[in-house]
Amino acid sequence: MQRLPTYGIEVFLTIVREGSMRAAADALGVGASAVTLQLKSLEERLGIELFFRTTRSVALTDAGKVLFEAAAPAHRDLIYAIKKTREMAQSTTGTLRLSLSRGAYIGALAPALKEFLAENPGINLDLSWNEELVDIVRDGFHGGIRMGDVLSPDMIAVRITPTVKSAFFAAPNYLKVHGVPKCPRDLLHHQCIRHRHLTSSTMHQWWVTQDGQDKLIDPPARLIFDSAAGVIEAARDGHGVGWSMKAAMKDYLKTGELQTVLEPYAKDLSPFYIYYPMQNKRVECLKVLVEFLKDRSKKHPGN
Template sequence: MLSHLKGIEVFLAVAKHGSFSAAARAMGVGVPAISQRLKVLERDLGVSLLTRTTRALDLTPAGRVLLSGAGPALEQVQATIESARSAGKAKSGTLRLTIPWSAYKILVAPVLADFQAAYPDIRLEMSFDEALVDIVREGYHAGFRLGDRLADGMIATRLTGPLVAAYTASPDYFNEHGRPAHPKDLLSHRCICYRFVSANRIADWPFLIDGHETTMSPPARLVFDSFRSVVGGALEGHGIGWSLRAVVEDALADGRLESVLEPFAAMHPPFYVFYPEENRQLEPLRLFIAFLKQRRAS
């Protein structure tokens, strides 16, 4: 069926303009191309569509049937194609994202109001999720993850540089329990740990010791399955929590949290936004990524 569309388009142009030469001019092709397309269409259909004379072209009965049915149908197809093309390029619509709270805090929260002001017709639907999500199966247009946790087969755009870890607690906690000077000192502290949702295991804490990356499992006084809760527990004075420094920068700046073990802080991969190939031309997604990158650069 699809192979006949071009031939039908040529036939409709000839019927509309009354000659091969006029149809060729309207379509921007040569007369031989018009003639060849019609011959192929008539051969495939097994009927003649036009009666050719030296003075005019007349429609055969089969040609009149095709004209009456195919004309409106082709116009509808062309209108639908154009609507689909416009929808993909429109600066409007819904953008569904899965994003860890840490990525939201670092990348999206600082610019969200400005993006919504710049693009009021784009609706953002964000699901805070620390687990590894199949964005295609779950119906998301894109996801945000650290570079070592990207799904295979996706287009990925880096949004940050490498991220440094932070080990923080409230001033009241340190006043009461002291400040660890070495990662091994955490064995005598109350630690707030994170549990991987997908793997269902408590995350080890990364450190850089004597130039080598290593991990350790501190005693878990509290365990949460979201980094937002880990940071919240530290703010509330329940112990020392591990997170990303960019996530707690504001709390460190205003004194609500204090940082320890900075010489041993490990580096983490950058945050990326990733999406399937079919969403590459989705205009709301393209605009959102460009906005995030521009604001990070400035």
């Protein structure tokens, strides 16, 4: 595709506005020779002269008048667009679109949300709960919140929580019938409820900490869900034993609808991170949220 000869338009318009080459050079903060060279280059690329020149003044040719009448309004619109774009990048007012799982909301954002919204009344959050990993660039998100073990390496990632507590859990009525597992091997004889990742279609791996080492276990699944929330709900209904982030079931633990098992073997999970593409690092609203969550994590390391 042939490129338009637009380089030098700003010099041309400045000469018209200021009335001379030297005055244009002063306005642009460059030497007079640079203005002359840029104008000459523009005329050569257009194939026509734009000014009548004398030693004291310049005047537009007919071609120059045509270019000025069309280019001046377009240049004003361009300046306005650049100004608004810069204001958007620097503004602490606007809407941030974030992709996050239910677990990320409960474990990383929810504890900080009330305080953040109170401190930043000009920032709105547009939150999309997605259990699968989404392409945040393609789908128009400013960023996302996920555990660190599932992040794409081409993203900027900032840690915002400590490691996350996990738990094996089941309903009391299930445990009354099937017994309480005493060690990870006992899970082979229980009805286990597991979670399949939507993005990769692979089963969410179960881990335990045993004898000072992290070990992978793979008990057979009686029920499989495509979300951790489904696992928790099915366990509450008495269908078996599940494993997930402990904070995600805290309400059911308080009411006694669920209880934890195998507590000495529960492995800590990866921390949560807020992540975003390089091109969004100058979005001021996003910077405000990132710094807020990072600072809060330092002040409240246990939350």
